[in-house]
Amino acid sequence: MSDQHWWALGVLAAVAAGLWAWRRWHYRSFWLVVGFPIVAITVRASWRKVALGCGLTKKRQRFWFTTVPGLVSSTGVIRVKRRFQRIAVDTKPFMWLPLPTRHGWRVTLHTLEGQIPGDYADVAERLAHSWGVHAVRVSSDKPGRVRLAATMRDPLVTVDQLPASTELLKVTVGRLETGGPWVVDFKTVPHWLNAGATQSGKSNLANALIVGLAPQPVALVGFDLKGGVEFTPYAPRLSALATSRAECGGLLDDLVALMTDRMGVCRMAGARNIWQLPPTLRPVPVVVLVDELAELYLMADKSEKDEIAKTSTALLRVAQLGRAFGIYLFCCGQRIGSDLGPGVTALRAQCSGRICHRVNDPETATMTLGDLDPAALDSARAIAAETPGVAIVASQDGQWYRARSFYVSEAAAEYAAHAYAGLAPAWADVMAAQPHELPDSQTA
């Protein structure tokens, strides 16, 4: 080989090594400058074939000019020996230019006549395989438009650290597959259902909430129906902890009384909720963490029937009215099936925040995510045991997302509970009757 060849080989090797290093150490800029333009060109260039293969094209009559009559190749060709022919061509949906996203790209399409976003969602897996990407998600924010969002690699395989919370009652507990933050915001979505089989990551999420809420002026209450093994280590930061159904019943009675009391305060002040009260009158918000929800409803014999009915009614009342009076629920459970009784179904209707980790039975997934897109159910059933913390989340924007919670060990949650123990208001103080008469300064 001549010197020139060696020189060219050396340059090529240096460029390849440079690109590899760039991709390895600063993937985002590499993706924007090198990866994305290549992918965008490939996607645009392959769109006709991909759309055809996925059944997203429509036949339309077109005039076609050819210098070789009879050689026009298209499906359903009307072969006539003329240079201008009217033939049926496969028309693909119009595609805008793809745009880069943090973990891939997105592109907007114009649907063809008779098509709905569901047609595209049905073939999302085919699209992902055709383009060699991890997943393609379909959404539509405007009639006649469909947005495809492709993720190149599963962004949820990496585990991240919990960031500090900056807003009251708002905790960034994980990351969505889009790369965006997964936020549990009790002021916007007051009550949550968190379902998942054992070892699916439910407690990890509760830990993330404890770490996020511990530094905030919030009263935390634990209902730990695993006999207290989950929440007892966090007791220093909890204002109240119930570890049996009887204790939960007592605490729920307290919460109902608290709610009634706060109703009175709001009525006197002409406020619709505690957030409209003047800061001096505004009571502390209460977040109730429930672990093993099903235990509240399981009946060993008929003697427990009345106790279960009472507990279930009180929990439902808290769920129905709690939002306005600053009482929020976060209910975790392995099974949330309708066989547990009508109380669970009614509670579910009140919980607009839905999180479904890996589950063992399809009914729990259906019960948790039931009224969402059926694709969300399929996605929930496909969560692998090797990725604990991955869940399907119904979000505030009415969409569903795959997400993964940040890893928060029990030790980290315990540390936060001890570090912020001083911020836990005593339950007696939380329960202390609120003034039902407005102070003069407030009435003036």
Ligand SMILES: Nc1ncnc2c1ncn2[C@@H]1O[C@H](COP(=O)(O)OP(=O)(O)OP(=O)(O)O)[C@@H](O)[C@H]1O
């Ligand atoms: N987001 C995550 N990232 C990494 N590891 C996680 C994540 N969530 C959970 N894990 C790990 O998975 C295991 C099970 O998690 P966790 O205890 O939260 O599950 P669980 O659903 O509460 O189980 P159980 O019902 O048995 O208590 C733990 O070892 C935990 O460290």
